[in-house]
Amino acid sequence: MTNDRLKLLILIVAYNAETTLAPVLDRLPPELMLDYDCEVLVIDDASDDSTFAHALQYGRTHFDLPLTVLRNPSNQGYGGNQKVGY
Secondary structure (H helix, E strand, C coil): CCCCCCEEEEEEEECCCCCCHHHHHHCCCHHHHHHCEEEEEEEECCCCCCHHHHHHHHHHHCCCCCEEEEECCCCCHHHHHHHHHC
16 A cells, blocks of 8 residues: 655754743644654754753654654754754
């Protein structure tokens, strides 16, 4: 069986976003997961807080969200973090 749905990647660049990341992820419309072959990619840009840990925990508790979490070893800046995602 082939998947004829369009693919969609949602890229979320994150830096020191431990308190704002979950509300952003919560706002993703569930219909996206039904309408598209969807993947959510969160890239933590070497945050000083617990953004990476919070993102991993979010993925563990939200099984219905196809979430991948990566962390840059050093800060790339907003544009550099976007390039990593692309």
